[in-house]
Amino acid sequence: MIGARTLRREDARLVRGAGQYVGDIRVRGCLDAAFVRSPVAHGELRGVDLSRVRAVPGVVAAFAHADLPYLPPTPPMLDPGSIEGRPWPPLATGRVRFYGEPVAVVVAGDRYLAEDGCDAAVVRVDPLPVLLDPTEAAAGGVELFPGLSNVAAEREFGAPAGDDVWRDAAIVVEARYRQQRLAHTSIEPRAILVRPEADDGLTVWVSHQAPHRLRRDLAAAFGLEPDRVRVIVPDVGGAFGGKSETWPEYLAIVAAARRLHRPVRWLEDRREALGGPPHGRGQHQRVRLAADADGRILAYELHIDADVGGYPHTGAFVPLATSMMATGAYRIPSVHVRTRAVVTNAAPTAPYRGAGRPEAAFAIERTVELLARRLGLDAAEVRRRNFIRDFPYETLTGFTYDSGDYAAALEVALRELGIEHWRAEQARRRAAGAWPIGIGLCTYVERSGVGEEFGAVEARPDGTFVALSGCCSTGQGHETSFPQVVADVLGVDPALVRLVEKDTAVVPSGVGSFASRSMQTGGAALHRAATKLVATARQRAAEVLHVPVAGVAYRAGAFVADGRSVPLAELAPLRAEDTFDPPEAFPFGAYAAVVEVDPELGAVRVLDLVAVDDYGVVVNPLIVEGQALGSIVQGLGQALYEGVRHDADGRPLTLSLLDYLLPTASELPPVRLAETRTPNPNTPLGAKGAGEAGCIGVPPAVLNAVADALGLDDPQDPRMPVAR
Amino acid sequence: MKPAPFEYVAARSAAEVLDALAGGGTRVLAGGQSLVLEMNARAARPARLVDINRVPGFDRLEVVGEELRIGPLVRHRAFESGRVGGPLGSLLHRVARHIAHPPIRARGTMLGSLAYAHPAAEWPAVAVALDARMELASAEGNRIVPAADFCTGPFTTVRAAGELLLAVHLPLLPPATAVGFVEHRRTQASFATLAALAAVTVVGGRVTAARIGLVNAADRPVRAAAAERALTGGPFDDAAIAGAAATLEHPAGVLVRRALGQARDGD
Numbered sequence: 001m002i003g004a005r006t007l008r009r010e011d012a013r014l015v016r017g018a019g020q021y022v023g024d025i026r027v028r029g030c031l032d033a034a035f036v037r038s039p040v041a042h043g044e045l046r047g048v049d050l051s052r053v054r055a056v057p058g059v060v061a062a063f064a065h066a067d068l069p070y071l072p073p074t075p076p077m078l079d080p081g082s083i084e085g086r087p088w089p090p091l092a093t094g095r096v097r098f099y100g101e102p103v104a105v106v107v108a109g110d111r112y113l114a115e116d117g118c119d120a121a122v123v124r125v126d127p128l129p130v131l132l133d134p135t136e137a138a139a140g141g142v143e144l145f146p147g148l149s150n151v152a153a154e155r156e157f158g159a160p161a162g163d164d165v166w167r168d169a170a171i172v173v174e175a176r177y178r179q180q181r182l183a184h185t186s187i188e189p190r191a192i193l194v195r196p197e198a199d200d201g202l203t204v205w206v207s208h209q210a211p212h213r214l215r216r217d218l219a220a221a222f223g224l225e226p227d228r229v230r231v232i233v234p235d236v237g238g239a240f241g242g243k244s245e246t247w248p249e250y251l252a253i254v255a256a257a258r259r260l261h262r263p264v265r266w267l268e269d270r271r272e273a274l275g276g277p278p279h280g281r282g283q284h285q286r287v288r289l290a291a292d293a294d295g296r297i298l299a300y301e302l303h304i305d306a307d308v309g310g311y312p313h314t315g316a317f318v319p320l321a322t323s324m325m326a327t328g329a330y331r332i333p334s335v336h337v338r339t340r341a342v343v344t345n346a347a348p349t350a351p352y353r354g355a356g357r358p359e360a361a362f363a364i365e366r367t368v369e370l371l372a373r374r375l376g377l378d379a380a381e382v383r384r385r386n387f388i389r390d391f392p393y394e395t396l397t398g399f400t401y402d403s404g405d406y407a408a409a410l411e412v413a414l415r416e417l418g419i420e421h422w423r424a425e426q427a428r429r430r431a432a433g434a435w436p437i438g439i440g441l442c443t444y445v446e447r448s449g450v451g452e453e454f455g456a457v458e459a460r461p462d463g464t465f466v467a468l469s470g471c472c473s474t475g476q477g478h479e480t481s482f483p484q485v486v487a488d489v490l491g492v493d494p495a496l497v498r499l500v501e502k503d504t505a506v507v508p509s510g511v512g513s514f515a516s517r518s519m520q521t522g523g524a525a526l527h528r529a530a531t532k533l534v535a536t537a538r539q540r541a542a543e544v545l546h547v548p549v550a551g552v553a554y555r556a557g558a559f560v561a562d563g564r565s566v567p568l569a570e571l572a573p574l575r576a577e578d579t580f581d582p583p584e585a586f587p588f589g590a591y592a593a594v595v596e597v598d599p600e601l602g603a604v605r606v607l608d609l610v611a612v613d614d615y616g617v618v619v620n621p622l623i624v625e626g627q628a629l630g631s632i633v634q635g636l637g638q639a640l641y642e643g644v645r646h647d648a649d650g651r652p653l654t655l656s657l658l659d660y661l662l663p664t665a666s667e668l669p670p671v672r673l674a675e676t677r678t679p680n681p682n683t684p685l686g687a688k689g690a691g692e693a694g695c696i697g698v699p700p701a702v703l704n705a706v707a708d709a710l711g712l713d714d715p716q717d718p719r720m721p722v723a724r
Numbered sequence: 725m726k727p728a729p730f731e732y733v734a735a736r737s738a739a740e741v742l743d744a745l746a747g748g749g750t751r752v753l754a755g756g757q758s759l760v761l762e763m764n765a766r767a768a769r770p771a772r773l774v775d776i777n778r779v780p781g782f783d784r785l786e787v788v789g790e791e792l793r794i795g796p797l798v799r800h801r802a803f804e805s806g807r808v809g810g811p812l813g814s815l816l817h818r819v820a821r822h823i824a825h826p827p828i829r830a831r832g833t834m835l836g837s838l839a840y841a842h843p844a845a846e847w848p849a850v851a852v853a854l855d856a857r858m859e860l861a862s863a864e865g866n867r868i869v870p871a872a873d874f875c876t877g878p879f880t881t882v883r884a885a886g887e888l889l890l891a892v893h894l895p896l897l898p899p900a901t902a903v904g905f906v907e908h909r910r911t912q913a914s915f916a917t918l919a920a921l922a923a924v925t926v927v928g929g930r931v932t933a934a935r936i937g938l939v940n941a942a943d944r945p946v947r948a949a950a951a952e953r954a955l956t957g958g959p960f961d962d963a964a965i966a967g968a969a970a971t972l973e974h975p976a977g978v979l980v981r982r983a984l985g986q987a988r989d990g991d
Contacts, residue, residue, distance in 0.1 A: 115726045270725065271765065658914065667912060
């Protein structure tokens with residue numbers, strides 16, 4: 001059961017178009033909302049005239065900030081002290097700080113009519129200078145929040161190396177990197193349907209990753225007891241970090257529904273989704289690295305200016321995650337990270353698949369490769385000389401890596417790639433004057449888990465089991481993999497176990513699905529709950545059989561003692577639950593890419609890609625491989641195709657998928673997956689996080705390969721058609 | 725992304741189409757692969773759409789004399805499927821495979837693309853390079869416009885609001901014509917960054933006619949006239965190809981060199 005390549009149960013409905021997404025939920029009398037959005041990226045909001053909007057046939061109501069006096073401010077997700085003095089009103093008042101910021105909400109009989117209403121709005125804005133570059137914004141001059149610095153949070157990790165280290169080192173390499181903004185681009189954009197209930201409560205259907213947090217936030221925002229708010233997450237078409245938040249639009253929809261005493265829904269469209277928020281990444285990095293002549297790293301310095309957009313509520317903590325993962329797989333005696341989360345006139349950022357770790361891996365992995373090139377050493381060998389080899393390992397930035405074998409993962413990657421073959425091909429092409437190829441590596445460490453999770457298992461008299469989880473599948477296949485865990489503990493057919501999650505009225509508590517945490521924390525919680533269930537039932541069985549507990553054996557759904565047997569079902573109903581808070585885990589792996597570059601047009605084609613990931617114990621390899629491939633494709637997107645672009649006035653230029661280029665099936669290179677397996681020592685299940693690795697491993701591997709092909713220090717050179 | 729209100733007319737005949745167009749504020753709906761996107765973004769707000777998908781005969785694709793006549797409902801896909809033979813068919817086939825992706829090619833039309841005049845669209849450059857004749861119809865009658873005069877800038881043509889692009893007449897290429905088409909773009913389905921097409925007629929070892937078109941190289945489709953002149957009259961060899969490419973700036977020269985190489989090598 002654990003380790004079985006079970007087909008996903010949920011696919012029976014999802015691939016046949018029978019899934020139920022928020023847009024499929026039918027609620028009597030439900031109205032559609034659309035937002036009037038700021039036409040400029042920065043300005044003083046002088047007036048919002050909705051009188052003509054309200055006259056549009058089919059429009060039921062239109063609200064600006066002034067029309068909703070009980071509209072609460074947007075709560076932060078994780079706040080590193082950045083929001084004080086920087087409130088984020090769900091509908092703008094005073095100032096607008098990014099293009100597309102909601103200014104008013106229009107509620108109508110359908111979305112067509114709501115957009116007709118939006119057309120009739122008159123928004124008067126006196127434009128202000130627009131800041132898009134975080135380093136320039138940090139320098140001040142124009143303040144997004146008058147009287148406050150544009151640097152919303154600033155942190156240091158580690159300590160600066162002495163001048164002597166930099167002076168005496170055999171080599172010092174310096175570089176600058178850009179992590180362009182990316183759009184989350186889930187197939188299903190954000191979506192919410194709010195039905196006000198007669199008892200003043202709310203039922204909320206929402207495409208989300210953390211329903212219990214949303215319940216808590218909405219209850220607090222509207223002064224309700226949490227049990228008056230029921231959050232239901234139906235099928236979700238992808239999230240990638242963009243659906244963990246309590247977005248301004250959600251608050252405006254709740255406020256409108258309560259005001260109208262009518263159900264109201266908002267289904268974000270692709271144009272809104274690409275415009276953001278959320279966007280991910282968006283970092284300027286400066287690095288300096290000192291090493292000895294053998295390539296042993298002596299000191300590493302990383303300066304981050306993170307562009308967190310117009311409000312720091314959802315994105316300011318992400319660069320801190322980058323900071324804490326700065327040194328990756330390497331034992332570096334001196335580390336200093338200085339990070340600034342800077343507000344700009346772009347859409348607010350949020351975690352995006354990888355959430356800070358891709359940015360960290362990009363910086364260190366590009367720099368290690370640069371070091372190898374400067375020293376004329378093999379890039380794999382430089383990595384070997386610097387790998388952390390003893391675990392647990394405390395980093396100088398404050399994490400404790402639980403376990404790992406980075407060298408083993410790298411060796412598997414080199415072997416699977418056939419590094420000797422590709423080096424020979426590279427030499428052959430150079431000699432023949434053929435198009436160049438390059439080979440690039442990345443060895444990464446990531447962080448997964450974060451916090452506790454709830455799990456419960458119920459035995460029913462009919463012999464079936466119900467597993468309740470506080471996690472929240474947004475496409476990861478929990479309905480299949482969680483029953484595998486429970487069935488494995490119980491020794492029963494997984495088909496007898498049904499998963500229930502994503503409804504706050506049924507699952508008493510929960511955290512959700514992000515940070516690759518579901519199996520590591522939620523799966524482990526279910527493992528513990530199932531183990532508890534057996535222990536409780538064993539007590540009962542001992543009573544029934546009139547034998548000591550120690551004399552009762554459990555096998556495959558039944559208790560046995562003295563040749564007599566009691567099925568677990570006969571002891572039902574029984575329930576056991578657990579809230580498990582394991583330490584964070586640090587999955588790792590090694591990626592290797594081969595690219596070919598058209599030297600005249602600069603076009604890059606990936607010829608080969610090997611991904612070696614170590615997720616600890618894998619419950620369902622089929623699901624994990626699917627997630628690995630998905631995140632690899634998104635990693636290719638970051639490396640070669642995707643990037644949010646703005647004009648000088650801060651208007652997004654990438655508001656359609658004709659302009660924001662996603663990799664498609666046609667762009668996929670041959671991908672080979674391999675694994676090493678280092679169990680998580682801190683959970684009974686042994687699983688670490690899975691699902692984000694490709695986004696972390698692919699961009700540096702591909703960019704390193706481009707640099708190798710062309711002998712370039714900086715493959716993000718503007719003349720190269722890599723994404724930027 | 726919902727369109728503003730509009731009136732919808734499903735025309736059953738050319739006359740009904742022209743009637744609707746004569747009323748003003750009307751756009752023609754053929755494949756809808758560009759127009760509907762614009763309408764959904766409310767960048768286009770036509771008062772009325774006249775849908776030509778039910779007009780009998782509009783999907784006709786036929787050789788008339790020395791020309792291929794293409795009607796307004798001939799989809800991109802028709803040129804992928806090998807219905808048109810000879811060097812012209814071969815060129816149209818190569819070009820069609822570069823247009824967006826199969827679902828779009830199944831709906832979108834060649835004439836729609838020509839009338840829309842997107843600077844990165846492939847067909848306008850084909851029409852210009854091959855000296856196509858564009859047949860415009862209106863309630864006042866029909867007129868023929870040479871392709872070179874048809875497109876006047878990004879998204880603009882000489883077509884008047886009351887006119888329908890009724891047909892395009894592409895001259896058949898002589899049998900001894902080799903064709904090539906090379907496109908550069910970021911992903912398989914994205915717009916052309918730049919593309920070049922070549923149709924080179926070689927008789928008795930000498931180039932008797934060279935047609936080279938460029939996509940997205942200017943504010944409208946253009947011919948690489950200097951490259952055509954450089955190639956004409958001599959042998960179709962490496963030196964001639966290099967010489968033709970050298971008349972163009974980078975990277976247009978690269979694409980023209982590759983398109984000519986593809987034509988010569990027949991791959």
